[in-house]
Amino acid sequence: MYDFNKINSSFDLIDKNDDRIETYREDTMMRGDPDAVLRARDENEVKEALIYCNKNKIPVTISASQTSMTGSSVANNGLLISIEKLDGVIDINTKESPPKAVVKPGTVVADLQSAVASQGYFYPVAPTSRDECRIGGNVSTNATGEDSFKYGPIRKYINQIKVILLDGSEKILKRKLDESPSLELNKAGYFADWKNPIDLFVGSEGTLGFISEITLNLLPKSPEFFSALIPFPSNKNALEFLVKTVLAKIKNLRTIEYIDSGALSAMKTYKAIYKFPDKAKALLYIKEEFNTEKELSQLLEKLYKSVTASTSSYFADSIVIADSPKKKEDFRLWRHRIPEMANEHGREYWKNGGGKVGGDWWVPINKLLKMMDFFYSEAEKTKLPYMAYAHLGRGHPHTNLLACNPKEKEIAQEMVIRCCKMAVKLGGGVAGEHGIGKLHTDLMPIQHTNSTIQKMIKWKKEYDPNFILGRGNLFNPKII
Ligand SMILES: Cc1cc2nc3c(=O)[nH]c(=O)nc-3n(C[C@H](O)[C@H](O)[C@H](O)COP(=O)(O)OP(=O)(O)OC[C@H]3O[C@@H](n4cnc5c(N)ncnc54)[C@H](O)[C@@H]3O)c2cc1C
Known part of the structure; x- marks a missing residue:
């Protein structure tokens, strides 16, 4: 058992024996067991915690609102740093072109949208979970939203991020004026074609550093x-x-x-x-x-x-x-x-070893009808209740199967794997929204060759040689 009070006795810590830790244990798909939760109040507290954990090789998981549902914000052990208290819009700069909002990572997306709208501007990336999820979580999952059919993912709007690395140092990553960020839907691992490290951090699921400030480009008033x-x-x-x-x-x-x-x-x-x-x-x-x-x-x-x-x-x-x-x-x-x-129904079956089994695959739009035919014929074969809904305009439906027990869960998981293989064969990918987290590391080799995965692991090691940050996210610990 680690004693995190040793780092700083004034930390806002919730330890393992405190009932309040329950709120931070799970994300509706996975349950973890952190040794303590630090509700960081400023960047210095984050730095102190990272330096200590890195020195002592203690796993650190960063959590925002835990809506990503892949286990990526769930800690199996070690310290969970919650960003909920690092919230607020620091500045809305309307003099720059395009205008910008500078925000702390714990800012809830809907609050940011309201703040921006009150000044006559528009921030378009609003996940369906916008009333709960936070900008830090959105950057780290390259979030999209209901309106991303037209407006694209968050990557496009990020002008600058400040990151705190494991040695406590800060890095400012900024876009160049002539950069045009990718609109790629893929969320399986790091963005492989990154030139600017900002693109490595976007979608990195809390595995490279702590994002402590984000500057976003804004649009004129919403039409x-x-x-x-x-x-x-x-x-x-x-x-x-x-x-x-x-x-x-x-x-x-x-x-x-x-x-x-x-x-x-x-x-x-x-x-x-x-x-x-x-x-x-x-x-x-x-x-x-x-x-x-x-x-x-x-x-x-x-x-x-x-x-x-x-x-x-x-x-x-x-x-x-x-x-x-x-x-x-x-x-x-x-x-x-x-x-x-769907999540509520899924949870009802947890105690019997079942639950909701979701698919997050995507395909290019010209392959959508073929893919949906495949999905429905495979879903029928499982004889389980199923549904598909959401962002079909981007070739990315959410598919859910409901399993009552472990056997049904296995059937559902095998079916998701078959769909992912088909999606990749059709030119799509295994994760279009929620990412990989801890629960879907087995999908990475369906989409990426071993050499691409090894390249990603190399990038990870450059930032986190001890593999303490977001341990278990993106890469199956067995292959490291
Ligand atoms: C009902 C529902 C609807 C949803 N709709 C959408 C949708 O339309 N579009 C979409 O993209 N997603 C959607 N999601 C998924 C989810 O909301 C997104 O993945 C969101 O970006 C997660 O934000 P969060 O604040 O909950 O982050 P968390 O789940 O807490 O964390 C996500 C990841 O970010 C990392 N992280 C968080 N903060 C930081 C930080 N400061 N520095 C470094 N790493 C950090 C965590 O370690 C973790 O890996 C939905 C989820 C639900 C439950």
Whole structure:
């Protein structure tokens, strides 16, 4: 047992025997057992803790809000540094071009968005978990959001980060003026083509250093948009409409999400914001931007006509539009409820050795229909309850299977592996959103050759020769 009070007796520490440690033990997919939690209040405390742990080879895990659900913020042992108290917007600089927000890593994304909007600007990367997750977590997972179909992942908006390394030194990593950051969806390990070390840190899942300050580029005020929930008679209809009509013909899209029959039937019991037609078996959730009222009515008319042509007026008449801030927020919260519901169901089976088994694979959009066919035929074979939903416009659905016991869990996990192999074969990847963490290290060799993985391990060793930081994240400890 380590005595972290030795580092600094005024630390805000929660030790193993304190009940409050329970809050920091798990991330809804994995349970850990940290020896203590340090709720760091400033950069000096982080530096002191890192220097001590590095010297004594004590594992350190960094946690923000623990919504990444891969075990990456869960500590099996050692010290967990929580960033929750390192929050707040330091500055919004509107004189620079583009304008910038400088934030502490513990700032909740929704709070940042509100602060920026109150000054007339727009920060577009808002994960569905925006009310909980923090910017430090977002940078470390290269987060995307509902609107990333149009606006891309956080990497694109990061202008500068300050990192604290394990020897306690600070490094400022800044973008050059002529750099155009990659929009790549892949989140399996380090960004292999990095030129600027900023890109190595983005998506590094807490394995290289502590990100203590982030400077983000902002956009001008958000354009107007409306949201629509479009019903379809089957998953196949919804998917074909998405590829052949929405992606091919609608130009001002901000968001395209999918809610398949499994997700929709589970959600029919939740808050009647929308009266689903009896024949509706799947939905698309889209947002379209517009500049004038005239343009809005043209877009709505076009949408109505194309849904009628693809299904029938029964479905077109049942499209639900949200054009007021309140209704749009209702849609968003309803959509956010899908993963929450899936996680809650999954947890009910933990005690029997089962749980939710999720897939995070992605494919290029021209391979989407083929991949979804494969997913549904594989899911049927498992005979387990399943659903697919979310960011289909980027070729990246969330897929969930519900396993009641260890045997079913194994069946579900094998099926996810088969899907990942197929996704890679089709030119996609194994992780499009949540990352690898501790739970999915077995997926890395599906996507990367051994030499690429060894290259990543070499980069890791340059920053953390003792492998104390985020131990177990990205790389299976057995291969190190
Ligand atoms: C309901 C729900 C919806 C979601 N929707 C989306 C979505 O739309 N898009 C999306 O991308 N993700 C989504 N996620 C996943 C998750 O919210 C993101 O991965 C998010 O970026 C994690 O943020 P967090 O604050 O919870 O970080 P955590 O989960 O606590 O940590 C994530 C990683 O960041 C590291 N880390 C955190 N802070 C620092 C720091 N200061 N320095 C170094 N490393 C650090 C941790 O060690 C860990 O490896 C969703 C999750 C849920 C539960």
